[in-house]
Amino acid sequence: MKTTAQRRRSSVPALAISVLLAACAAAFDEPLAHAGGNDPWPPAWQDAPAPTEFMPPAFDPPSASDCHRPPTTREVPGGGFEPQGLARHKGALADARGDASGVAAERSAKPVLSLVEGSAAPATDAAPMPSAPWAQPQPAPQRPLRETVTAGMVDDNADFGEYLAYRQRHAGMPVRERDISERYLLEVTDASGHPVHDAEVAVQRAGVAQAVMWARTDTAGRVWLHPRAFLSPSWAGERVLGVAVRKGAMQSRALLRRGQAQAVQVRLADDAAGARPRLDLVFLVDATGSMGDEIAKLKASMHAVAQQISQLPGQPDTCYGLVAYRDRGDAFLTRSHDFTDDLGAFRQQLARVHAAGGGDTPEALNEALHEVVHGLSWRRDAARLVVLVADAPPHLDYGGCMSAPEAFGFGPPRGQRADGLGRPGACPQYDTDMQAALAKGIKLFAVGASGLDPVGEYIYRQMAQYTAGRFVFLTYRDAADPGSGPGTQTLHDVKQYSVQTLDRLIVRLVGEEMARLRRG
Structure with a gap:
């Protein structure tokens, strides 16, 4: 049984509620004056903020008018970090000193191949240790120095049912879904x-x-x-x-x-056809120690690829860009060369890229993709294509940037919020930047080099499918033996794929994009 004091205390909330209801009723009976008499009434309800991973990415629309300039270089240093206690400083020191023996100690064994018949690539040694159950060590076969490279290609949007089945077969991968x-x-x-x-x-x-x-x-x-x-x-x-x-x-x-x-x-109303098609083409290259062969192939074939592209119908006005990346603790994290139409200067920049560093399987692909999407001067009314050549997935084990994002070059796009996720200090993530790529009309063609593990394949296909690009992968005579020479077999989980030499496949993909442009 309540005492008189208890009854008095319990009546206080009831009294407060009565007063509040009366005030509300009075407010509806007699509208209150408020600033901004033209404001809509009643005011719109505010939505609860969406989770940051569902916020549209920040980006600047393509705005450059041309690329008639020498290439400019921007480098983000690796910082000398050793995440999770990994000893990665050897590759950085070897890179800085030009010490080939130090570089070789960090390189994985791969078949010595070349994109174009008659070109040569240096041999490698020292196979890496797998860092995850999905990683598959590659054998170290002895190969002739001159050999073509074959590659397969799948369009996961054209065979979408099979792509969904592939994702179901690999459910539970450590990726950003x-x-x-x-x-x-x-x-x-x-x-x-x-x-x-x-x-x-x-x-x-x-x-x-x-x-x-x-x-x-x-x-x-x-x-x-x-x-x-x-x-x-x-x-x-x-x-x-x-x-x-x-x-x-x-x-x-x-x-x-x-x-x-x-x-x-x-x-829309009639759109005027352009007099000459525009092409912005970026090569995004993993430059860690395991990529020596692929970088040599790219250098050897670049002239032939560019020549074939220049001869496509309409003779496209082509701008070339290059972003090389390694990882934290290496000599550099990303090294980007903005667009130029000077093919000779571009090839000189490519010639300076060599493989070194690394140490664990994942690399700084998140940061490199962010640089490609947000850091380069993409042109208006151009076909925008990125050819990723890499053999490892991005790091997904970093909890946050180890310093201010500006120190790593991850400041906000001009006039935009702090980063693609809307959180100051957050590291770039590939799933957010593949959305930003779509927002800017950039297609990703992901080329999986030999040694790409299933996690890397899954992520590369994510990026390619979302941006309407393609997943490309090297093929061999014997899928289980990358040293068996060019052929049609692969260890990747793909079906119904076509095979060509890699340089012709790249030109074919570019040609298909450019052929659909309306020309005056």
Whole structure:
């Protein structure tokens, strides 16, 4: 039984609630004056902030007008760190001193191959120890110095059902997962039915101006949209999304009804055809010790590749860029050379890249991809392609940047928030930057060099599929023996793939992109 004091204390909350309700009723009976008499009333409810991994990435749209300049170089030092106690300083010291013996101690054994018949690559020694159950050590066969390289290619968007089955077979991989199982095609054409290249695309929630996803159409006027990859789980139940499309002064809108089978089609006014197609082509190269052969192949074949690209229909106006990367604790983390149309100068920069450093399997691919997407001067109205040549996945074991992000070159894009994840000090992550790549209209063609483990294959295919690129991989006469010479077999989990020499395959992929551009 309550005492009188207890009854008095219990009546206080009830009294407060009564006073509050009365005040609210009075407020609705007589509107209060407020600043900004033209403000909408009632005010819009504010959405709860989305988890940071579902925020659209920060980026600057492509804005450069040309690349008629010598290449400029920007280097982010490796910092001398030894994450998780790994002894990685030998490779950095050997690189700084030009000590070939120190470099060789950190290189994995690989077959000596070349992209183009008649070119040579230096031999390697010392196979690496696998650092994860997915890593597969490679044998060290004795190979002739002159031999072509064959490679396979799969288009995971063309055979999407098989790609989903592949992901299911490899569920549980230590990767940054994005759910791409729900997919829709957006097609943008002009009034005459021609595809509109490089149209800006914003996907929106109903009644909310802020975009939840950005993209740019490719040379075929197309974009693949994956709502579950960019929608917060709290918004997963929304059945209709808005799609706004803009190219110059032309704008249009459409609705994406989730579950629809047909493509989302948007039509703009007539788009003027360009007089000469533009191509921005970047080579993103793993320059750690295990990549000596691949770097030698790229150097040997670069002239032939560039010559074949220059002879494509329309003779594209081509800008070349290069980003080499290693890892923390090495002589450099990333070394980037911005776009130039001076092929001779570009080849000189490529000639200075050599393999050294490394030490563990993962490398600084996160940081390098961030530099490619945000640090280079991408042009307006260009086909934007990245050819990644690497044999290892990115580091996913770093909890955060070991210093201020600006020290590693991960400052915000101009006029944007602190980083692609919206968190000051957060390290770049490949899944966020593959979304930023799509926002800038950049396609990733990921070439898996010999020794790429299943985790690396999964991540490379993630990046390629999301940006509508391709996964490319080396092939051999005997899949279990990379020293068996060129052939059609591979250890990668792929089906229905085509095989060509690697240099011709790269030119073919570039040619397919450029052939779809409308020319005047």
